[in-house]
Amino acid sequence: MSAPTERKVVIELRDVRRDFQVGEEVVHALRGVSFKIYEGEFVTIQGTSGSGKSTLLNQLGCLDTPTSGEFFLDGTPVRTMSKSARAKLRNRKIGFVFQNYNLLPKTTAVENVELPLMYNSKYNATQRREAAVKALQAVGLGDRLEHKSNQMSGGQMQRVAIARALVNDPAVILADEATGNLDTRTSFEMLVLFQKLHAEGRTIIFVTHNPEIAQYSSRNIFLRDGKVREDTQNPHILSAADALAQLPINQDD
Amino acid sequence: MNFLNLFKVAFRAISSNKFRSFLSMLGIIIGVAAVIIMMAIGQGSKESVRKNISQMGTNVIMIRPGADMRGGVRQDPSSMQTLKQADYEAILKDKKFVTYVSPEVSSSGQAIYGSNNTTASIYGESLDYFDIKQWVVQSGDAFTEEDIKKNAKVCVIGKTIVDELFPDGTDPVGKTIRFKSIPFRVVGVLKSKGYNSWGMDQDNVIIAPYTTVMKRILAQTYFSSINCSAITEELTDEAISELTDILRETHKLKGEADDDFTIRSQQEMMETMSSTMDTITIILVVAAAFSLLVAGIGIMNIMLVSVTERTKEIGLRMSVGARGIDISNQFLIESILISITGGILGVFVGWLGTLACGVVGLPTSIPMWSIFVSFLVCTLIGVGFGYFPARKAANMDPIEAIRYE
Numbered sequence: 001m002s003a004p005t006e007r008k009v010v011i012e013l014r015d016v017r018r019d020f021q022v023g024e025e026v027v028h029a030l031r032g033v034s035f036k037i038y039e040g041e042f043v044t045i046q047g048t049s050g051s052g053k054s055t056l057l058n059q060l061g062c063l064d065t066p067t068s069g070e071f072f073l074d075g076t077p078v079r080t081m082s083k084s085a086r087a088k089l090r091n092r093k094i095g096f097v098f099q100n101y102n103l104l105p106k107t108t109a110v111e112n113v114e115l116p117l118m119y120n121s122k123y124n125a126t127q128r129r130e131a132a133v134k135a136l137q138a139v140g141l142g143d144r145l146e147h148k149s150n151q152m153s154g155g156q157m158q159r160v161a162i163a164r165a166l167v168n169d170p171a172v173i174l175a176d177e178a179t180g181n182l183d184t185r186t187s188f189e190m191l192v193l194f195q196k197l198h199a200e201g202r203t204i205i206f207v208t209h210n211p212e213i214a215q216y217s218s219r220n221i222f223l224r225d226g227k228v229r230e231d232t233q234n235p236h237i238l239s240a241a242d243a244l245a246q247l248p249i250n251q252d253d
Numbered sequence: 254m255n256f257l258n259l260f261k262v263a264f265r266a267i268s269s270n271k272f273r274s275f276l277s278m279l280g281i282i283i284g285v286a287a288v289i290i291m292m293a294i295g296q297g298s299k300e301s302v303r304k305n306i307s308q309m310g311t312n313v314i315m316i317r318p319g320a321d322m323r324g325g326v327r328q329d330p331s332s333m334q335t336l337k338q339a340d341y342e343a344i345l346k347d348k349k350f351v352t353y354v355s356p357e358v359s360s361s362g363q364a365i366y367g368s369n370n371t372t373a374s375i376y377g378e379s380l381d382y383f384d385i386k387q388w389v390v391q392s393g394d395a396f397t398e399e400d401i402k403k404n405a406k407v408c409v410i411g412k413t414i415v416d417e418l419f420p421d422g423t424d425p426v427g428k429t430i431r432f433k434s435i436p437f438r439v440v441g442v443l444k445s446k447g448y449n450s451w452g453m454d455q456d457n458v459i460i461a462p463y464t465t466v467m468k469r470i471l472a473q474t475y476f477s478s479i480n481c482s483a484i485t486e487e488l489t490d491e492a493i494s495e496l497t498d499i500l501r502e503t504h505k506l507k508g509e510a511d512d513d514f515t516i517r518s519q520q521e522m523m524e525t526m527s528s529t530m531d532t533i534t535i536i537l538v539v540a541a542a543f544s545l546l547v548a549g550i551g552i553m554n555i556m557l558v559s560v561t562e563r564t565k566e567i568g569l570r571m572s573v574g575a576r577g578i579d580i581s582n583q584f585l586i587e588s589i590l591i592s593i594t595g596g597i598l599g600v601f602v603g604w605l606g607t608l609a610c611g612v613v614g615l616p617t618s619i620p621m622w623s624i625f626v627s628f629l630v631c632t633l634i635g636v637g638f639g640y641f642p643a644r645k646a647a648n649m650d651p652i653e654a655i656r657y658e
Contacts, residue, residue, distance in 0.1 A: 063572060063652050084576040091574020102569045102655065106269055116573040118258050164573070 009072075010171050010203045011037040011060060016069035018055050018226075029055040031226035032069070037172070037205065037219075042198040044206045044214045047223035054176075056223065057207045061094055061174050062086045074171040091119050095165025099177035101157040103149040103164075109136055110145045113164045120168065135163040139193060155186035162193060172203045179213065185247055191216050191240035216240050256586075263587035266559070267594075277555040278595035280548030281634070285599025285627045286606055287541035292623040293607040295534025297616035302526050312486045313385055313519040314351070314493060316479040316500070334475035335504065335513045341479060343503045350492035352484050353381035356476040358466045362433040364414060364459060366425075371417035375408070375432055375459040377466025378480075385482045388460070393426035393441035401462040404469060408437040411456035412445040432459060435469055489520045542630075548595070549634040556588050556642035567646050568654025577647035584646050588639025589632060596631030600624055 018030040029052045037043055047053040058064040059071055062078050065086075071078045074093050078086065090096075095116075103112045113132035117123040123131065136142055139159040149157060158178065165173050175194070179187035195216060198204055206217060214220045215238045222230035267274045318335040341356045348354065358377040363370050382388070383395055388409075396407045410418075410425060419425050425439045437459070446455040467473055483492035493516050500514055560567070567580055604619065611617045 058652050061572065084578070087571065087574050087576040087579075090572060096572050098569075098655065102565065104566060104569070107265075115570070119570075119574040119576075119579060121255070168574075 007038040007040070009036050010039050010041075010074055011035075011205075012070075012072040013059070014070040014072075016056075016059060016066045016071055018052075018059065018064070019067045029226055030059070030066070033223075033226070033228055034069075035221065035228060035231060037203065039171075039203050040198075040201050041219055042194065042204045042206070042217040043219045043221060044208055044217040045221045045223060046208060046211060046214060048209065050225075051223040052226040053207055053209070053223055055226075057174065057176055060172075060205060061096060062090050087119075091116055092168060093171040095168065095170035095173040097158070097161050097165045097173065097175040097178045099180040101149075101154075101161045101181075103157055103160055105150060106148055108146045108148055109141060109152070109160045109163075112149060112160050113167050115164060116168045131167050132163070135167040136160070138166060139163045153186075154182050155189055158182060158186075158190055159193070162190075162197075166197070166202075172205060173197070175204065175206045177208055178206065179208070179210070185244070188240050188244040188247060192244055195240050216243075259582055259586045260590070262583055263590050266563075266587055267590060270559075273555060274591055277548075277551050278591055278598065280551040281545070281592050281595025281631060282599040282602055284541065284545035284548040285596050285631065286603035287544050288538055288627060288630075289600060289603030289619060289623055290606045290610060290617075291537035291541045292534065293603070293617040293619045294610060294615055295530065295537055296620045296623075297611075297618040299527055299530040299534070300618050301616040302530060303523060312483040312489060312492075314481045314483060314489065314496065315517050315519075316481065316496060317477075317515050317517070318475075318513065319515040334473075336476040336479055337474065340500055340503050341476070343499050344479070344481065344496065347499050348481075348495070350484055350488050350495050351481045353385045353480075353482045355379040355382035355385055355480045356463050357382070357478045357480055358463055358471055358473070358476055360433070360466065360470050364418060364430055364432045365434075366418035366428065366430040369418045369420060371414060371457075373414055373432070373457050373459050375461055375466060375470065377463035377470075378460055379463055381482075382460065382480065385480050388446075389444040390441040391444040392424070393439070395441055396462055401464050404464045405462060406435065406437050406465055406469065407440045408432075408459050408461040409441040409443055410439055410460075411443045411458040413454055413456040414459060415442055430459075433470060437461060483518075486520060489518045493518060545630060545634060549592075549638040552588055552591055552634065553638035553642060555591075556584060556639055557645070559587070560584060560642045560646045563646075564649065564654050564657040567649050568651050568657060571649070571651035572655055580649075581643035581647035584643035585636060585639045588642070589635030592631040592635035592639075593628065596628055599631075600627060603627075 013033050013035055016030055016033045017028065020027045020029055031052075033052075033056060045053060045056065055064070059066060062073060062081075063086075065071075065079050065081070069079070073089065076089065078089070081089065104115065110129060110132045113135050114128045117128040117131060133142070133145060136145055139162050141156065141159050141163065144152070144156065147156075149160065152160065162173075162178075165175075178194075179190050182190060191213065194204055194206065198218070204217075206213060214234065215236075217234060218237055219233050220230070221228055316336065336356070338356075341354065344351065344354050355378045359374055361372065361374040364373045376382075379401060380395060380398060383390070390409060393409070395409055396405065399405070400407050408430070410430070415425050418430060419428075425442055427439065429436045429438045431437070443456070443458070443460070448454055463476070481492065481496060483489045496516055497512065501512065504513055506512065570580060607617045607619055
């Protein structure tokens, strides 16, 4: 592993705090979180419910801003940004993968993947489609471009969602329990895909409560009570492809 | 997001809820159709009144003696003798904005032919009268300048007179009828005009040279009125001021002195009638417009449902980079699309309805501007009533929206 200073910092949190006013009480969801994520890392963020995991994800995804502290995404300070500036930043720098896929209903795979580019005026219709087809091929759905979202299996839908996260060539892919709704076999297929993307040099942040997934990522961050309790590099990254090969053949999917 | 894409998205949203969208469109369809039908009926009635009036000549100007005060007592205009041959000649000489001039004297009495008789009015006129009032001589001919000079006892008679005096169908031309026991040779028969809008039979007339009526029937030297026609309807005002100048000159009225005549134009009457019809149209249209308002509320309701239903979609769009304005545009365009589609269908239904009204016998005419106004109103309704739901969507918190179940 090369020295951290030589690598590009994609995400930097400096003492990020986030308080919520719930009635009379102030809830401290994040109590001073600091870490840096470098380009090309595959980081899992784990924690039990109430650990501040979702709040942190919202911060990383620029959906929310810190109460105090600083958050830099690809060098840009996010805390003072306006809502629409953050929308633009999300559009250019972030790819989201959600637990429940969040595909547009009755819409083809290509159109779903094109969605982020619809909000980017630099792309015209041809370029949009080209980029969407490329992203779908990268997730192994090159033969299902025109399938509608309701004609696909869970695994296929999540692949479309991953393609959608890739299509804008983001600085970081944020996956929120991306395997949470899938059976074991399909979960591993997703992990194979994420590892492939990691190998291609993409930065991935995978938020999960499943400790098993941590074995397949390059770095693990544990959250508890709004603070980072553990932040370790994973020296022995397991191959999801091997794990998948060892799984008994599943007829369900 | 560019507009083409916004339209695509809106169109898809509408077509995925066809029945619901149609129901909210229905309000607009009915509203627009109602407005168009009401306007068409209003406009149609106005035009039919206009047509009635214009049969009497739209550019007709009537000069009557009047406005004469004697010791504070206003005199009965018909008893006044201010309009004379000299006035007529002066107008003929100096007219610029006036094309036709005809002095008028009239009398009513019994007309007799053989054993038939009827009560009729006789009008003494010059030849220009036929042009001013747009009378057409259907058979025979009008009298001539020569007849006027010679005070000839000739006349042209209306359809009603023909029916009353010649019930057996004899051709009246060349026959001699008696009016107040004076014999008049019928030289022509007028084409029927029917009843005017006040229910007066316009065909119950006998038209004779004014000289004849003045000298042989009334034995007077003044006219009861002078009818003129302006070159065009638009030049009526110029014609009126020209006639005023001529008459003040010949009547030697100086400075502040009041006119001893009054000039009225058919146009004024038409305007009065039109404004009455306009009031009725406005009442009808306002009533119909209320249904558009209700339709707008219907659209707002549907859009609010649509926004709530698609909370998750809104959250997704926001998280992949849609700004508030992108989201609000999307819903605004959707509501505009619903209202304009409703508007187009409404115009069509309104047009069918107007045809149906025409078949039933109502006078109708769709003013083109009512279609444009309908479109404008529909767009405004779409924007106006779509705005609140669109704002609601745009102000959603993406974090909550994306997790909305």
